[in-house]
Amino acid sequence: MSYQQARWVEPLIFELSKPGRVGWTLPEKPRERINVPKELLREKLELPELSEPEVVRHYTRLSQMNYGVDSGFYPLGSCTMKYNPKVCEELAALEAANYIHPHQAEETVQGALELMYMLERCLTEIAGVARVSLQTSAGAHGEFVAMLITRAYHKSKRDDKRNQVIVPDSAHGTNPASAAMAGYDVVTVPSNARGRVDLDALKATVSERTAALMLTNPNTLGLFEDQIIEIAKVVHDAGGLLFYDGANLNGILGRTRPGDMGFDIVHFNLHKTFATPHGGGGPGAGPIGVQKELEKFLPVPLVEYDKKKGRYYFDYDRPHSIGKIKGFYGNFGVLVKAYVYLLLMGGEGLSEVTEAAVLNANYIMRKLLGVDGYELKFNPSDPCKHEVVFSAEPLKRMTGIGAHFVAKRLLDFGMHAPTYYFPPIVPEALMIEPTESESKEELDRFVEALRTIAEEAKSDPDKVCSAPTATAIGRLDEVKASRQPILSWRAYRKSAKG
Amino acid sequence: MKKLGLIVNPIAGMGGRVGLKGTDGADTVAKALELGAEPVSPARAVETLQGLKRVGVEFELITYPAEMGATEASEAGLKARVIGHITSGKTTAGDTKRAAGEMLGQGVDLILIAGGDGTMSDVIEAIGTQVPILGIPTGVKMHSATFANTPQTAGEVATRFLSEGLPLREAEVMDINEEAYRENRLVAKLKGYAQVPYEPVMMQATKEGSTGYELADQKAIARWVIELMERERVYALGPGTTTRAVAEELGIYDSTLLGVDLIENYKLLARDTNEQHIIEAIGKKPTTIIVSPIGKQGFILGRGNQQFSSVIIKRVGKGNVWVLATPHKLRATPTLKVDTDDAELDREFQGYIRVITGYRQTCMVKVV
Known part of the structure; x- marks a missing residue:
């Protein structure tokens, strides 16, 4: 099969602009006056002026010069560029999901809260953890929050010597970056000849300074860390925590769970594994799951259900929480798509x-x-x-x-x-x-x-x-x-x- | 117009195929010829030159007579200005040194050198870092970081250097003792440094690098090392560009590249010291030895820094030896080695050691 991508000589939309050309006819005067503060008023907007077909053609042509999962094979390693069912997009675009406002009263968004509550339950089951926060807006954000939780945990034990985070040399670059941003020194452990973490090197690395090990399993070579139980023991015996980078979760869904392998903190990339297209810098979601002992450190708010009143609510009353880590409540649209995907697939489907x-x-x-x-x-x-x-x-x-x-x-x-x-x-x-x-x-x-x-x-x-x-x-x-x-x-x- | 020098060591590489592990010394050359060795260097140099011709960058080629460059240039169809004199068929290391010196005098912008580690050592002995050089890999031993990956890439790097310009970096020139190597002992020596065009993909020593920001990485390492430094403690800086970066970050610009310098309270205490100096200077003071591995070979102690004798290392203590290496250097150096005059001490270093690879970044590396 031969291939030729569309090749338009397409100017920028601003260059296509002709004064006075319009797509829609707007009412002469707005029906009600809006008081825009003076400092926000602009004299000139400099918007391009085009007819509707011109706009449609412009963007259609641009899209034809683009490439995505919907146009063809996309084997971009570690990015899980899977096909995302269109029905997930459709449901996320429903008015009930798309037109709610974060400032709305809780009573009026019970459905949205229920969705978040149920999604959290699904994710805890998939990862084998006690609780999940849906707040984090991307993978690296999730890693960073995991490091903040690690910090809070050691601090709560009055253990302030732990200043090192261990990452394997096969790790994603975001791992050392997240650890460094959270104020940790980064120690790299080499891989062995089998492409797995060198256990002897790990044993030589852990100490009373070890705060955590960040590990992706399967790792970036696509290989399962089959010594994970021993790895977990080495890290835990040294007093450190084990963080699971969820980048490669697509390799183990329904087969094994990070929690069962001994991981204390788990992060997900909903935008890889669960039906939101990855890449393009668009909204993502990197929820964080933790084991029981770390639950109290999760960011606020968590979604809770009040059985007596029969309603869902945001719980801010969490004194040990690391606090607020994002405006409002996470990237809700991505959460909707993930939940729809999980319902579509079911447990067996995920396996x-x-x-x-x-x-x-x-x-x-x-x-x-x-x-x-x-x-x-x-x-x-x-x-x-x-x-x-x-x-x-x-x-x-x-x-x-x-x-x-x-x-x-x-x-x-x-x-x-x-x-x-x-x-x-x-x-x-x-x-x-x-x-x-x-x-x-x-x-x-x-x-x-x-x-x-x-x-x-x-x-x-x-x-x-x-x-x-x-x-x-x-x-x-x-x-x-x-x-x-x-x-x-x-x-x-x-x-x-x- | 840019001027490009060309030196071909016509006998380089001859010992390889006949299993002599090198071609240093007249006796070896004779032996190689006896074993039926054929020249390899000229043909590989021609490959490089043909690449240069194809691209059509304008430059003046200056070279040495006959098989030291003139023959190869004409075979590649390149016009060259020939300088100097040699006895064809009997070229020596002296010819290489003279050629390099004369090209320096001609004001060339870059010298292409077809040869191996021995040839590189001869060249830097003659001209040091005064002119950038680029190695066409044609030798048997090529442990120096001055070589392009292949003759073709040497042509590409040279082209880019002449046409658009490339940054320069200091690269290690290594040589190993052939006598010892023939007896299966690896005795590596850091002969010095050369200026080479910096092209991370096509140059040998950096081919494993992904980021390749060598200088920035060295600076990051230096920053952290300085943060870790304590007052009233002597820091003995071993040879190399990574350790020198520490000195420079402290504002010490006259540290030695190949020697051991001592630093105390962020100031230069002694420069280019030997074993005796070090012992006297540190006395009973707490001391830290700071070293960087020799690229690829991986020696952190005992090669290129023999000033740190076993007596000094024992006195300082294993825990007070800091090893610095940029990530890309480490990638080319998967394991580290210690070879002091004390086998027991060497054994003590076996296992994993923490190497400082960046600002607040370390990597565990095996010492074998």
Whole structure:
């Protein structure tokens, strides 16, 4: 199948503006006068002036030059880019969910509170924890709050020596960042030859200074930390807490639970695992679950149910809480989608999600093992979980073409690239997470594309190095894009002037 | 127009295929030839030069006669200005040094050097860090951080350096004792530092790096080390750029790169000390030794910093040895080694040691 993305020469909407052109006819005078404070009044709005079809066409064209899970395969490792059922979006867009206001009286939002209450119950069951706070608005926010809870816990024991947080060298970069933001020193433990936490190194690391270990399981290599019970014992014996990074929860749903493995604090990425598209910087939700002993430290408010009065309410009366960590009550829309998804799937459905996700990753692993140019750095007879990390090092040795070029060339096949150069412990890493959403045919197509690229690297390296050519735009100046981002019309005009 | 120097060590790499582990010394060259070794360096240099020609960047190529560059340049179809004199077929280390010195005199912007660790050592002996160099990997031993990954990438790095410019960084020039290496003993020596174009993906020593912000990482390490420093305590800084960053962060700009400097109360106490100096200077004062591993080899004590004798290390205590390394250096150095004159002390260091890798960041690394 050949691929060509739409390529419009599309100006910015401001550049399309023609004075006096309108889409909607607005009433001449507002029906009631609103008293806008003087300091908020602007003389000129400088909104673009266009007709409705012009606006629709503009955004349709932009969307055609975009790429998402709805357009094709998106094996971006550790991001769980699964298909998100449209019915979740539809229900989250219902008036009852979408048009409520956080300042409304509790009596008028009982349904919303009930949804949060029930979602919390579901999540405690999935993770094997006592309570969950839905407040945290993203994955890294969840990690950070987990570290604040860790701090509160040790402080409550009058133990102020614990200033170190341990992270494996395969951890997501947000782990050390979250620990550092919470004021901890970060100690990295190496992985062993099996791609798991080196238990001896961990034993040499823990001490009376250990506050917590942050661990992702399955880890970023897609491998299950099979010594987790021993790991938990080592950390607990030293007096530290065990934090579960929920980034890879899709690999164990309904099969095992972080709580059963000995984790004290668990975080979820609802926007990965439970039906909100991940990425794009849009709203996420990174709920935090804790075991009984840590419950009192959870952020306020929690949703409680008053049996006598038969009503739900926000509970702020929690004296040991670390406090408020977000305005209002979390990203409610994301919570709605997650709850709908959980109801749709049910317990068995969630187990099947993991089965299919793991099967798909192992299928890719088996098929790709026979392809010249890619290799596994760890035992290939060791099954992976939801994702697999290949190294393009052999290809780079043979042809000088590494993971970066392979990733760019894949775009020409109408597929999103895997995560590359992560985790850093694998050279020329290609981190592939197919998710449960894909068919066998799609996975075959992907492996075939990687095989073709490896052959092209030998026979026609220029083709690989100049990719992508079938996309709306080719090579971006990535350095310039991150050093001088121009994210608004105002900034664009300023930069053009300056 | 930019000026590019080219030095080919035509005999580099000959010992490799015939199992001689190197080609240093006239006797080895003779032996390699006897074993049927064929030159490898010239052909690889031509590969680099062809890449340069294809891209079509404008530069003046200055090189040495015959097989030391002129032949390779013409084979690649590049015009070159040839300087100096050699006896073709009998080139020596002296020729390499002279060539480097004369190119410095010609004001070249970069010297491409086809060779191995031995060639690199010869070059920096002649010109130090006065001119940036870039290694085309053609030797047997290539432990120095001056080499590009392949001859082709050497061409690409050189092209980028000449056309758009690249930042420079100091890279370690290593050599290992071939005599010992042939007897399966690894005796690595830090010969010094060279200026090389900084290109994190295509250069050998940094190929594992993901962030690659070496200087920023060193600065972060230095900041934390200084926060950890106590008054009335001597800090003995071993060789290397990472430890030097600590001195610089303290405002000490005349610390030595290859020697051991002592610091007390945030001030330079003694510079470029030997074992005896150190023993006298620290007396009974509490002391901390600060070292950085030799890239790839991983030696933290006993190589390149023999000033820290076993007597001094024992006196200071294992717990007072701080090891500093940037994350990307660690990635190229998976395990650490200690090789002092005291086997028992070496054993004491075995196991896991905490390495300072950033500001308030450490990493556990195995000492084998």
